[in-house]
Amino acid sequence: METESKEEMKVVLTKPLSLDSIDPYDQYKAPNMLQRVLSFFKNVRPGSDLTRLQLPPVFNIPKSQLQCYGESAYCVSDDLLGKCNIGENSIERFKAVLAWNISTLRPLNFGVAPYNPILGETHHVSRGTLNVLIEQISHHPPVTALHAMDDKENIELLWCQHPVPKFYGTWVEVEVRGKRELKLLNHEETYVMKSPNLLFKFFPPGVEWGGSDRLRCLETGLTAELTYGGRSFLGLRGTPRSIKGKIFNSYSNEPLFEINGQWDKSVTLKDLNNGEVKVLYSAKEAISGLKTPIVKDPNGVWKSESAVVWSEVSQGIMNRDWGKAREAKKSIEENQRVLLAERNLNSETWVPKHFTVLYNKENGWDCSPIVKTVPPAPIVVPLNN
Secondary structure, eight states: EEEEOTOOEEOOOOOOSSSSSSSSSSGGGOOSEEEOOOOHHHSSSSEEEETTTTGGGEEEEEEEEEHHHHHHHEEEEEOHHTTTTSSHHHHHHHHHHHHHHHHHHHOOTOOOEEEEEOTTEEEEEETEEEEEEEEEEEETEEEEEEEEETTTEEEEEEEEEEEEEOOOOSEEEEEEEEEEEEEEEETTTEEOOOOOOOETTTTTTEEEEEEEEEETTTTTOOOEEEEEEEOHHHHHSSOOTTTEEEEEEETTTTTEEEEEEETTSEEEEEEEOOEEEEEEHHHHHHHHSOOOEESOOGGOOOBHHHHHHHHHHHHHHTOOOOOHHHHHHHHHHHHHHHHHHHHHHEEEOOOOSSSSEEEEETTTEEEESSSSOOOOSSSOOOOOO
16 A cells, blocks of 8 residues: 655555465566576575675565564564563563564565665554664664564563575575564563574575574573474475474573474474473464554654655556666665765765664674654554454
């Protein structure tokens, strides 16, 4: 859908990635996608860092990476985030946070990717009492900061993520560096987690979450170690969407639960004390039937909003007008080069509007919000009835 403000500012919002369709953006794809992908990478050397690689619109879905990050926080059918506060003890709250963390994984599409956000791009959306603000705080390398607050539940999210894509001949692996924090302020608990890697495999064509993840509560020492994926190289054995792991107390090394299942179906916990098995997470309940965000206040939408910045490109892709999409994307990229040249000429350093940023070789990128609260957004996600 699209909306225009009094300044003729177009806003294009598209259906969130969800469980409802294996390939929700198949209708926008160009034909012969595998052939196009192989042709595009034929001159790329294995081991190459793809961070600066510019994709033509034929390889894009009509949304920015900022929107994909945001959707994992605000697009859910079941209020898993709010449930994190309900647990009567630290173990119950830890399990609720783990279920929420699994819900941030969404099905992705082979051969296409979201836009690489421009410097200073933002995405500001609310769902109920949860307000989410995201800013692209670096372009080369691409680094994204997210701050979200649920004032009713007194929950805070703070992410600083830096994807590093590399080409390995028959697949592309995206290592998602950085950290994500979830704070249950009522309980004075901070949960620190990572993200699994993304694997784009050419033979057979597919996209998988793979590698490992770790979730830890700093105050209680409760820790979950997770492993994603498990399909063989040729794709003949194993389940690509499997998730296995354990929950243990890192202070005593006492094992508590075994984790097993598929993140796109259901995940169970086995209590190692009594052998009882319970469902921890149901993907159908959490990430199906997701609603597309809508514009509630057109005049409140910033020019830096993802849905504004990429509106013409997204419209071209949705109409399968690849020429229009290509010209619109070229215009955005050329404008960014002009702005960079002007900053270099004037010896200016770009500074984020919403976050302070730190970087060092030992710990990588880190960020903190300049303002401790997140205001309600002009773009909202309709609540389920």
